[in-house]
Amino acid sequence: MGLKEAQQKGWEELDVIIVTGDAYVDHPGFGTAIISRVLADAGHRVGIIAQPKWDSIEDFKKLGKPRLFFAVSGGNTDSMVSNYTPSQRLRHEDAYSPGNRPGMRPNRATIVYSNRLREAYPDVPLVIGGIEASLRRFAQYDYWSDKVRQSILADTPADLLVYGMGELQLLQIAERLDKGVPVKEITDIDGTVWKMEVKAWKEKRDAMLRNNIEIPSYTEVSQDKVLYSKAFKLTLDEQDPVRGRGIVQAHPKTVIIQNKPMRHLNEKELDHVYELPYTRSAHPSYKEPIPALDMARFSITTHRGCFGSCSFCAIVLHQGRTISSRSIESILREAEGLKKIKGFKGIINGLGGPSANMYGMKCEKWEKKGTCTDKLCIYPEACPSLNTSHKKLIELMRRLREIPGISKVFVGYGVRYDLALLDEQYMEELCAHHVSGQLKVAPEHYCNAVTDAMKKPRREVFEKFERKYKEINRKVGKDQYLVAFLMSGHPGCTLNNMIETAEYIRDTGRYTEQVQDFTPTPMTAATCMFHTGIDPFTGKNIYVATSRKDKMIQRAFLRYKDPQNQMLVYEGLKRANRLDLVGNSWNCLIRRPPRGKER
Template identity: 65%
Template structure:
């Protein structure tokens, strides 16, 4: 991170410099750390510029000019999410900054960092990565500006975007530039996005329209693009063109169509490339990169991470404290929740580490001087999809026409928790390990499929509370979310209570709930409030839906349409209604009385105001 550290390694220059909006933490839960260690493992000299000042190019010059390229990431989260609440107010804390300080990264960090790099080193290639770039790779709705924005690659002065989990892509890019290839010629790596000139795309399409006879007669390389007519036709057959920026920024139906088309191509086995024309460039996404194999996953997570923040920091990094003694077991999620972007970033199929690899990492945790015997998390995007697979994944990837878990669990999916149970048991047996907790991230509909797992979870792996995410109790809303309905939740809650009683423990479920999701009306929120009133579970764990790029829910929020059926869906866009929806979940709070009353009045439900048992709020005297 400093010129002194570069010199201490005996290096005169760096090959690659990673720029990130997060503090630098050398832990495998942090994307920059993984990419840095993977590149180092491949033989490259890597530097990191963390949370640079962005008002001038000076901070971007401090490690000198990299020999190959800069790689830029906003950090572990989109910078808008890091900086702003769902109400677009500045957050009071940034978990990825020293001491939780705010203001250490700009909004649209990826674009701003790229501009400063281009000022400092105009000729050095720039590769974008991380979740901000990955999920803004096509035209997208931007909640901060309430506008449709171009692909981030059209807005930033960069050469490539690495989308998804980028280990394989970034090493291939580095090796090809190391071999002397120009960044302008690196256009065929899966899991990357590049730019084509508008004129070139139009000419390619014209060449692709030629008849078979014309192709044979003119089957010589075209001088400018190096493709024969037949090769051009083959190239066009490997890509799907979706509605352009001009189309989708003016037509919400076209926006939904573009979303549906690129969503259907995010399968690493069957997916094609995607082309989206913009006014001044054409964005070309290559087909998705394959998943890491189990052996590759093991290798990545066993690289020599220190598990610590860089020693230059004098204050702790809150995000590290949350994950320092946790273990990542797998990537991907086949849950398919409409509001979640994991499908578009990590994929719907599961890539798992071996049990032995996880145990080796756990053993290293036990050797840390500040380890107190508690592993506080075991899992991935979900806690209990480890080792699960479907017999169709190897040949065709995840199905495009149906979900694995909604509206019901697919019978082709192997929902056995056997491998996870073996891992948890072996972790508990490790010398120095007192407790192995899984207090969050459990997909409860899956857990119901394996009572042995659920019983063992209750007996050994919960510290008083299990946090789960039913999100809502209105069928209309859970359908829009692609989540199981409340009957599944009730079945789980009953089984959870029974099993805790059996093992002699008093443990509780804490629900995560959501307001303001597309499809959710005031009536739906009142239904949820009544359900909570009647069944308990009043919680402060309520979040207002935040539209983030590339999720199905964000597409619905902007267009008012289900992108897969074309059917209209209700969206609460009015700020006052969104506030009222959230207030209904905190109906007991005196601060929310006026909002709750107004919401009940607007919905024609003043029968819920008064002193009767069923009432949500009391009627004020006078």
């Protein structure tokens, strides 16, 4: 909301102003939209400054001074991920900006925006949140500078950091500030991080450690990779709202204190959040389309959380391992509402959450004991205590298909195929009604040593799923494809693993263009491995391809048929003493390079 819109409502001032690194889109798939709607629903007057120019304070003063606080988010993704490719080159496009235009947000947007706001309004409470702040709340390895950075709360002048899905935290912060509580005294809200002076910490340390744990300090983890790995594992084990404790990490000039995680929204609360009056459109001031909105406009979120625990994914650290599901009736009402949106043609193009088929699933232990620390829910196989029934999801899918005006409900991506294999009825429903010609799944790799490091299903599980997928498609009379997404360069992946994978692709005909390099994003287990060379779950050393050349060679093996990759594949085969795979034989990966170009 802009100043003119506020004036049209008769508002003399705003209560909360949100500053974001993304274009403003009023859609429940975008964090800024959810937070602004939730605050407005609670009676607060909310303004939004989207993608401000950061070379001066002028854009940050457009809406004036908020009565309660500024809230800052780098956007739907970490600003460094938005701005740079896995090979650390500047991106040429940005799906969260008008016209797909890059360069609309600064590097480390949360820090830059916070500094500008403090410069403009020194006395206004400042709260940071969103993916960037959440996943940098402790000392963390930063791939782009190749060093361990301080907690983002230590690097900014912010008063509080909200981590995870922040609706309840921000409502409580707003309520406290509205009652006149000084922001420095707001230190007991779950799901928030605050800071304490070093002197005060030394005085209160013993008392505070009765209910909190202390992890190795910034100084220690920045100098000792074993301690970095230990700190990561200690942090990971406390990220549960039922059993999690507060965490303390000392920094040179301040002490960072994370309160235990905020409880998850219950079904009624989640329904309410997703049924707020989103327009599912960009702000009318934009003249160019915003690609991320175009992709998500007619999608529906069914649940939050993911118990997959993939090493390279941060969802567990942001949304949690437990599944919070909406009611079927709420989702049906949202689907009915889509019919009123301009441009809707009867097709819901996405249905799910972080994973498409965890809706309605739960463990009997979650409510009272929280998630387990000594084992994962679904790796290496589903825990007997986990209810993996797709019954509720099947009912939802069937009822959505019955709505007049809804012609298709597609689930084209995000399916956990190891879960799908446990329920043939779900697979039949999926193949018969919810795949638009191809289903995208993510085995990520075909070498078991690598999938083990990723905490992903092993190759034989994917092969079993592929056979079942083909069988069921024949049964329902469909001719539909399976598209596999693969990843190179993940910790634990060696050159020989990539050669093994390339040979497997050759032998099975599973060649795909859908490949990506591993990107060490903040606060994931895989990033911990990448930086330390240690598996935090076992304490054992793990191989990591860290140089750009090594990563390029690994990626080249996933697309060995591409002529542009020939020399990289050749170099990799030569390093591995596998030149038997070079030549004209049926089993060769590449032909011999032209004379003079061999290395």
